[in-house]
Every structure is written in structure tokens, then in C-alpha cells.
Amino acid sequence: MAFVIIAAAVIAVGAVLWYIGTKRTSSRKRELDESPYQLGLDALIAGNSDSAIEHLTRAVRNNPRNVDAYIKLGNILRERGQVKQATQIHRELLVKRKLPHAARNEIIKSLARDLGSAGRWREVLEHLATLPRAERSDPSVLAMTRDAYESAGDLDKAAQAHKDLLKAGALEGQPSAGVYRAHLGLVAFNRGDTRRAKTEFQAAVKEDPDAGLAYVYLGDIAVREEDTERALAYWMKLISEKPECAHLVFERLEKAYFEVGDFGRMMGIYEELVASSPSNVRALTGLSRMLERKGALDEALRIAREAVKHEGDTFEGHRQLIEILMRHNRYEEAARAAETLLAGLVNHHKEHTCPRCEAAFNGYSWRCDSCRAWVNEC
Ligand SMILES: [Zn+2]
Incomplete structure (x- = not known):
């Protein structure tokens, strides 16, 4: 018991x-x-940066040894465009002694991002070089290194970093080696280094058919060198290898064929394209334009109406139709065409913009200058 x-x-x-x-x-x-730090992290995940800043500021005030809260606070400030403050926070952290290795590496990467946002590429490279080897071969660090070399104008090292990045694998949305070469060609081209641009573009089109856009610029370089025939050959190569991108060179071809006095050839190109893809709106409008110039008005209008049937939200067919009618004083018909256009007009007019950040593109490229997203225009 x-x-x-x-x-x-x-x-x-x-x-x-x-x-x-x-x-x-x-x-x-x-x-x-319910600690300010945890609330700050929650706000960060929820995308509420105001509240994240408030909580994380309280977290570091309560506990000045909370390094992670400092790092994150700096990162939010950078993303909000307060790059100076972000740099200051991360720099001050780095001076602290006895930081755990992981924290130190995190601070260096954050500081490199701050400096990159301020366009201080050489300093970015200096800081990234202080990371241990294993960290330096991390794909996100390799991408940062590559972008820094590229922006600092060291294209060879940028190309090498890109190769290392591809070798390291798994970083989504990165261009192939060939496409990156073409992109470097454009970087050189925009800096006025035509010779380098040419080398990169020529290698790129051999390496990867996805770099087809390079033909556009190879042609442009040939025009600068007053070699119209070669320019035409490059642009025709784009049309034969990538007919879906043919519209990128229509305007250039028309101008060049006009200069060499062979406008008939241009008509032939449009006819061939329309024969192989009858709903190619840009080829249809091009053909219609040629026919009008030739004086074949009825045929030009017929083709323009065909383009209207297939046009997307760029309304190229309608534009062409209305323009021909206006030029030939057929105002009533033009007004009717405008009326149907307006009826079908949805609120947006698609311009040549970045699919991610919607910044307007100036010319064709592989990467958005604004958000640095990779785009495939051809
Ligand atoms: Zn963008």
C-alpha cells in the first residue's frame, strides 16, 4: 500500500x-x-519594409550584438535606395572584432552589393576577393564578380567569371556562354570598341544560335565600315537562321537595299517570309509598304487588311492600313478603319520594354540596363 x-x-x-x-x-x-528581431524578420518576409526597419532598429537598440539584425537592416536600406546608409552600417560591422566567419562573409557580400548599387565596381571586386575561396565560388558571388568586372570594363575577366558561374551550375536564368559573349560584344560596342565587339559577336553566333541578335550588330558594324554588301549578308543570315526574328532587321534591310538600288530584292524577302508564314504581321506590313511604293495600291491594301487579321496588340496592321488610306486621300475609309481599331483597343499599348521591370528598351539587347534581368529578344 x-x-x-x-x-x-x-x-x-x-x-x-x-x-x-x-x-x-x-x-x-x-x-x-514577439521579439523585435523576430517581428522584423516576419515583416521582411511579408514584404513590409517600413515595419521591418522599425522592428530591426528596435532589435539592434535592445541588443547591439545582434549582427544579423544589422546586416538585414542595411540590406533593406540598400533595396530602398538608401545606399549610403546601407554602406555605412555594413562597413561599421566589418570593423567589429571577433565576428563569426559566417557573419563576416555575409557582411562582405552585403557591402559588395551596396558598393555595386553605387557603381563602385573596383571596390566590389576588392571586397569579394577577401572572401574565403569556397565563398568566392558560390554562384551568387560569381554572378556579382562577373557583373563587377563587366561594369568595370574588364571583359576578359567577366567572361571567365561567367564560365566559372556556368560550371558551378544552378543559378536560374543565366545565359549560355555564347549568349554572354554576344552580350559582352554589345557592352564593347556601346563603349565604342568596335573591334572587340566584332570579335565577340562573330564568336557568339558560331557558339550559340540563340545569340542570333548579334547579326543585327555585325551588320551595323559593317555599315560603319561602309561595307553594305556585308551588312546585307549578315542581316540575311539572321532571316535565314531565325526567321522569327526577321523583323529586327526589316528597317535596316529596306534602307540598305534602297541604297544599293535593289529595292526589288526587299519585296522578294517579304514575299518569301509571307509565303512561309502567312500570319507574320511584320512581313505583311512590309510587303504592303513595298507594294504601295510600287504603285500597286489595291494589292497593298489587300495585304494590309490581311495584316489586320493577324495583328497582336501592337496594331501594326491597322497602322499600315490607315496610313496607306490617308496618303491616298481615302479619308472616309481611313476613319472607318480607325473606328474598328479604337473599338478593339484595350488599354495598353505594348512598347519595347523589359518584361520584368517594364523599363523602356533603347535598341535590342540581352540584358535590361535597369533591373539587369536577362532577356531573350531573339
Ligand atoms: Zn528590367
């Missing part, structure tokens, strides 16, 4: 202790959940 009583007492005491214990951990857990 005594044994049963003792056993019951032991169980009861155990139960009470267990209850107190769980109550304590749960209250500690609640405390942790």
Missing part, C-alpha cells in the same frame, strides 16, 4: 514539474516570437 502511495506521489510531482516546464518554454518561445 505504502508503495502505491509513494508511486502516486512521484507521478504527481513529475506531472507538476513537467507542467511548469512546458509553461516556461512556451512563454520563452512566445517571448522569442
Whole structure:
């Protein structure tokens, strides 16, 4: 009997202790959940940067040793465009002694991003070079290194970093080696280094058919070198290899064929394209334009109406039709065509813009200058 009583007492005491214990951990857990740091992280995940800044500022005030809260605070400030403050926070952290390795690496990467946002590429490279080797071969660091070399004008090292990046694997949306070469060609071209641009473009089109856009610029370079025939050859190559991108060179071809006095050839190109893809709106409008110039008005209008049937939200067919009618004083018909256009007009007019950040593009490229997203225009 005594044994049963003792056993019951032991169980009861155990139960009470267990209850107190769980109550304590749960209250500690609640405390942790509601700490400014945790609230800051939650706000960050929810995308509320105002509230994240508020909580994280409180977190570092309560506990100045919370390095992660500082790092994140700096990162939010950078993303909000307050690059100076971000740089200052990350720099000050780096001066601290006795930082755990992981934290130090995180701070260096954050600081490199701050400096990159300020266009201080050489400093970005200097800081990234202080990372341990394993960190330097991390894909996100390699991408940062590549972009820094590229922006600093060191194209060879940029190309090498891109190769390392592709070798390291898994970083989504990165261009192939060939496409990156073409992109470097455009970087050189925009800096006025035509020779380098040419080398990169020529290698790129051999390496990867996806770099087809390079033909556009190879042609442009040939025009600068007053070699129209070669320019025409490059642009025709784009049409034969990538007919879906033919429209990128229509305007250039028309101008060049006009200069060499072979406008008939241009008509032939449009006819061939329309024959192989009858719903190619840009080829149809081009053909219609040629026919009008030739004086074949009825045929020009027929083709323009055909273009209207297939036009997307750029309304190129309608534009062509209305323009021909206006030029030939057929105002009533033009007004009717404008009326149907307006009726079908949805609120947006698609311009040549970045699919991610919608910044307007100036010319064709592989990368958005604004958000640095990779785009495939051909
Ligand atoms: Zn963009």
C-alpha cells in the first residue's frame, strides 16, 4: 500500500514539474516570437519594409550584438535606395572584432552589393576577393564578380567569371556562354570598341544560335565600315537562321537595299517570309509598304487588311492600313478603319520594354540596363 502511495506521489510531482516546464518554454518561445528581431524578420518576409526597419532598429537598440539584425537592416536600406546608409552600417560591422566567419562573409557580400548599387565596381571586386575561396565560388558571388568586372570594363575577366558561374551550375536564368559573349560584344560596342565587339559577336553566333541578335550588330558594324554588301549578308543570315526574328532587321534591310538600288530584292524577302508564314504581321506590313511604293495600291491594301487579321496588340496592321488610306486621300475609309481599331483597343499599348521591370528598351539587347534581368529578344 505504502508503495502505491509513494508511486502516486512521484507521478504527481513529475506531472507538476513537467507542467511548469512546458509553461516556461512556451512563454520563452512566445517571448522569442514577439521579439523585435523576430517581428522584423516576419515583416521582411511579408514584404513590409517600413515595419521591418522599425522592428530591426528596435532589435539592434535592445541588443547591439545582434549582427544579423544589422546586416538585414542595411540590406533593406540598400533595396530602398538608401545606399549610403546601407554602406555605412555594413562597413561599421566589418570593423567589429571577433565576428563569426559566417557573419563576416555575409557582411562582405552585403557591402559588395551596396558598393555595386553605387557603381563602385573596383571596390566590389576588392571586397569579394577577401572572401574565403569556397565563398568566392558560390554562384551568387560569381554572378556579382562577373557583373563587377563587366561594369568595370574588364571583359576578359567577366567572361571567365561567367564560365566559372556556368560550371558551378544552378543559378536560374543565366545565359549560355555564347549568349554572354554576344552580350559582352554589345557592352564593347556601346563603349565604342568596335573591334572587340566584332570579335565577340562573330564568336557568339558560331557558339550559340540563340545569340542570333548579334547579326543585327555585325551588320551595323559593317555599315560603319561602309561595307553594305556585308551588312546585307549578315542581316540575311539572321532571316535565314531565325526567321522569327526577321523583323529586327526589316528597317535596316529596306534602307540598305534602297541604297544599293535593289529595292526589288526587299519585296522578294517579304514575299518569301509571307509565303512561309502567312500570319507574320511584320512581313505583311512590309510587303504592303513595298507594294504601295510600287504603285500597286489595291494589292497593298489587300495585304494590309490581311495584316489586320493577324495583328497582336501592337496594331501594326491597322497602322499600315490607315496610313496607306490617308496618303491616298481615302479619308472616309481611313476613319472607318480607325473606328474598328479604337473599338478593339484595350488599354495598353505594348512598347519595347523589359518584361520584368517594364523599363523602356533603347535598341535590342540581352540584358535590361535597369533591373539587369536577362532577356531573350531573339
Ligand atoms: Zn528590367
